Every structure is written in structure tokens, then in C-alpha cells.
Amino acid sequence: MARRRCTGWEALLRAALWQAILVLPWTSYAGTSKAASPLPKAVAPAVVSRAEDARLFRIYYGQGFKVVKNSWDGNSYLLMQNTSRMAIKTKYCTGRIKSFVVPLANYSVDTSASPVSFFELLGVLQNLQGITSDHVSSPCVLQSYANGHVQLVNRTDAQKLSQFSAHFVSNTDKDKGCNFAAYVPAEEDTPLQRAEWIKYLGTFTNSEERANAIYDAIKTNYLCLSKAAADLGTRFKPIVAWIEYTQGMWSFVKESYKLQYVTDAGAEIVDATITDKRFNISDPEDMDNLHAILCTVDVVIDQTYASDPAEYKLSTFLENINVDRNSCFSFVANHSIWRYDKRIGDSKTLDWFDGAISQPQLVLADLVEVFFPTGNYTTVYFRNLAKV
Known part of the structure; x- marks a missing residue:
């Protein structure tokens, strides 16, 4: 952290x-x-x-x-x-x-x-x-x-x-x-x-x-990054699932600013027409449907709440979503499972809800690296659960 x-x-x-x-x-x-x-x-x-x-x-x-x-x-x-x-x-x-x-x-x-x-x-x-x-x-x-x-x-x-x-x-x-x-x-x-x-x-x-x-x-910085990401996206546009687990249910986020971030970073969010529902982990049919959607995904962003972000690990995510570490899901095989809880205060308060609002160019720079990794950029807000 x-x-x-x-x-x-x-x-x-x-x-x-x-x-x-x-x-x-x-x-x-x-x-x-x-x-x-x-x-x-x-x-x-x-x-x-x-x-x-x-x-x-x-x-x-x-x-x-x-x-x-x-x-x-x-x-x-x-x-x-x-x-x-x-x-x-x-x-x-x-x-x-x-x-x-x-x-x-x-x-x-x-x-x-x-x-x-x-x-x-x-x-x-x-x-x-x-x-x-x-x-x-x-x-x-x-x-x-x-x-x-x-x-x-x-x-x-x-x-x-x-x-x-x-x-x-x-x-x-x-x-x-x-x-x-x-x-x-x-x-x-x-x-x-x-x-x-x-x-x-x-x-x-x-x-x-x-x-x-x-x-x-x-704004100038943000638009410059977005243009660079758009150029990268002409060759390959990653498919992103931004998801959340709450009270035994998985759902796809709908906040417009998050969807805008994904688009501006050169990627594509999972089609809203097939994700406009909640998936109960206790219902095998629900989980089959969720897994089928995730099979099309290159990157996962998991915003599940954790009282202690440091304790939320890859094993936590895999257990919640009922996926094996050795599964053939692209985002697992390619080690691209992310959370926005990297930058926190001493009281375990996420700066995502503060500094990320006033400086969106830092978030966008993170996401460009997430979607088009170079290995030369250290993210500010996003940490990779699959690479600890």
C-alpha cells in the first residue's frame, strides 16, 4: 500500500x-x-x-x-x-x-x-x-x-x-x-x-x-493522455469488467465517470446490455452466466469494499468469484486483476475518494498503464492483485 x-x-x-x-x-x-x-x-x-x-x-x-x-x-x-x-x-x-x-x-x-x-x-x-x-x-x-x-x-x-x-x-x-x-x-x-x-x-x-x-x-494533461490511449486502442482495445461483490452478489458498476475513465484510457467496458443484473454466488446458474461473461474479458477491476485493503488479496477475489488460480480466464492468465486501493491514508482511508477526484489525470495515467502495460510506469491508485 x-x-x-x-x-x-x-x-x-x-x-x-x-x-x-x-x-x-x-x-x-x-x-x-x-x-x-x-x-x-x-x-x-x-x-x-x-x-x-x-x-x-x-x-x-x-x-x-x-x-x-x-x-x-x-x-x-x-x-x-x-x-x-x-x-x-x-x-x-x-x-x-x-x-x-x-x-x-x-x-x-x-x-x-x-x-x-x-x-x-x-x-x-x-x-x-x-x-x-x-x-x-x-x-x-x-x-x-x-x-x-x-x-x-x-x-x-x-x-x-x-x-x-x-x-x-x-x-x-x-x-x-x-x-x-x-x-x-x-x-x-x-x-x-x-x-x-x-x-x-x-x-x-x-x-x-x-x-x-x-x-x-x-484538463490539458488528461486530454493528451486520452489521445495517446486512443492511438494505442486502434491496434487492440482491451475488454474491461469493473465489478463489485456485495452481500453475496456480484454486479457490474454503472457509475458514468468510471465508464468514461475506461473509454478515455483506450479500452472498452463490457456491454451493459448483458451485465445489467446481479449474480448470486449461491446460484450455480447465475455463476455460470457470470463466468461466461468474464471469459470475454481481458482486465478486471474489483472495487469490492475491504475494511483493511491490505488484507484483500488475490485469494480473496478468486474465492469470492469461485475461480481457480490456474483457470484459463484471460485476466487470470495475464495477471490483470486490479483494485483502486493502492493509495491510502494512515486511517486506511482510500485517496480514491479524495485526491483522485481532484486529479483525474493521475487515474487516467494509471489506467493507460493497466490496459497497455509498459512496465515503466508506477501506478498511483491501482494495485494489481495478481502481481504482489
Whole structure:
């Protein structure tokens, strides 16, 4: 298992992305309990952000204010520059509009469901002061929590959460406080749509310039990788089964962003028309049907939940799927059985649900290597069960 380290900047694998972000005025964060760094100058930004790919938010600019429209829950957020008269006189907290003074002096995140890696990339982690769970993959956040700079707050304690300038939540059913802001990158349909939520957060911290530069670099890198994969796929297009075992049943995943990853990495997902069902391991006919489908597959990605990822081994998978180690299945013979639990935090929290959302180019680079192996690339998120 690969443990994440708090280094002050995130290691980005591709040179194009690394160079693009390196030129930005990065804020290194060592996780100390010192006072927060000076906030960005509170003026109307010369650079604005626009949602180019994301479906679920839009950003509008006025003189001394911004409006962020969240299409997922229908809420709008009025973001007022802290030097404006509006910031002194105006306060909204209704079922459809809330107001915030920006740049945020501090903020908290419902870390039980919301990624923090976007804040790391923006360089504003020093102003994070509250989390609702210490089960996070980010070592920087955990270090800050251990040093007392970040406090642990019960996610249901709206009164205590109200002390922060903003509290970011992904579960909009729990959006009860005047300072709660919905933040739902995981609800988008494609990897790039999810990654573009860095612009959404950038509006709250006057970090539009950095957010734009990071997303542009990620998108350029992602599309470059996808084009290279498409060229590889003209010679051979691997067939991929992305599957999951839950409560005695096997099923094929349907999340659109995962299917998009497979396509963008130059491979082909198993035909949905023959996989739109669940397969009971106690039913011999079901298992025969599942095995028949898997006979057509070159690569398997198994996303079965494991409380301790290190204990999920090849033998676990083979036993669950009732396949012998010496079987003639192509994915077994070719040692291509993968899981996305390689990169984890100290609390055994998968970075797949955090860093992989904000940096999809790393996931795509992994999958290109999975589908068209060279042996010259070390994957970040995917580990091969068949090669331990």
C-alpha cells in the first residue's frame, strides 16, 4: 500500500501539469498550529472563473460580489468582497440564497463525505479549522489536527459549526446552517467535470487565477493522455469488467465517470446490455452466466469494499468469484486483476475518494498503464492483485 505524505505540495506525475502548477505562488503548509497566513487581497478579481465542463454549478460576477449557483440543490451563494459596503450591510440565509464574505477567514469541511484535496491544490489549507471526521487520506490535514490547528466537530452540531465562516458539505440533506455550502463534485458525470470543482471553491477564497491554471493544466494533461490511449486502442482495445461483490452478489458498476475513465484510457467496458443484473454466488446458474461473461474479458477491476485493503488479496477475489488460480480466464492468465486501493491514508482511508477526484489525470495515467502495460510506469491508485 502506498501511504500519502504531507510534503507541502502534491507530487504530480506528469511533467506538463507539474510545470504548470510550479509557476504559481504556492503556499506551502507544514501543518503547524501557527496563525493563518495573510489572506488574499480583498478586491474584485481581475481573473474570473467559468464552468466549462461541470454541469452542476455556474459563476456570475458583479462589482464587488460574485454569485455561485449550485444546480444540484438549487441554492445560490452571494459572495461579497470583504472591502465592499454590501459585506457590512447584507446577510442572506433563506432556502435558496445564502451570503458569505470572501475571502473566507476560515472554513470547515464535512470530511466524512467531502474531499479536501481541492483545498490543498488551491494552497488554502492553512485556513481549514474544522473537520467532522479524522478518517481522511490527507496527511497534511491529519498533521494539522494532531497539532491542534484543526478541531474535530460533530457533523450534527450546527451550532458549533456556525463558528466557521463557511462549512462545506456534500450531503445536501444535512445543509441546515446559514454558513453551510453544498460542495458536490462526486455528483458530476465525468472525471473532468468532477475536477473542475476546484473553480467553485476558488471563488470562496479569491483564488480564481490559481484554480483556472490548475484545472487547465489537469484538463490539458488528461486530454493528451486520452489521445495517446486512443492511438494505442486502434491496434487492440482491451475488454474491461469493473465489478463489485456485495452481500453475496456480484454486479457490474454503472457509475458514468468510471465508464468514461475506461473509454478515455483506450479500452472498452463490457456491454451493459448483458451485465445489467446481479449474480448470486449461491446460484450455480447465475455463476455460470457470470463466468461466461468474464471469459470475454481481458482486465478486471474489483472495487469490492475491504475494511483493511491490505488484507484483500488475490485469494480473496478468486474465492469470492469461485475461480481457480490456474483457470484459463484471460485476466487470470495475464495477471490483470486490479483494485483502486493502492493509495491510502494512515486511517486506511482510500485517496480514491479524495485526491483522485481532484486529479483525474493521475487515474487516467494509471489506467493507460493497466490496459497497455509498459512496465515503466508506477501506478498511483491501482494495485494489481495478481502481481504482489
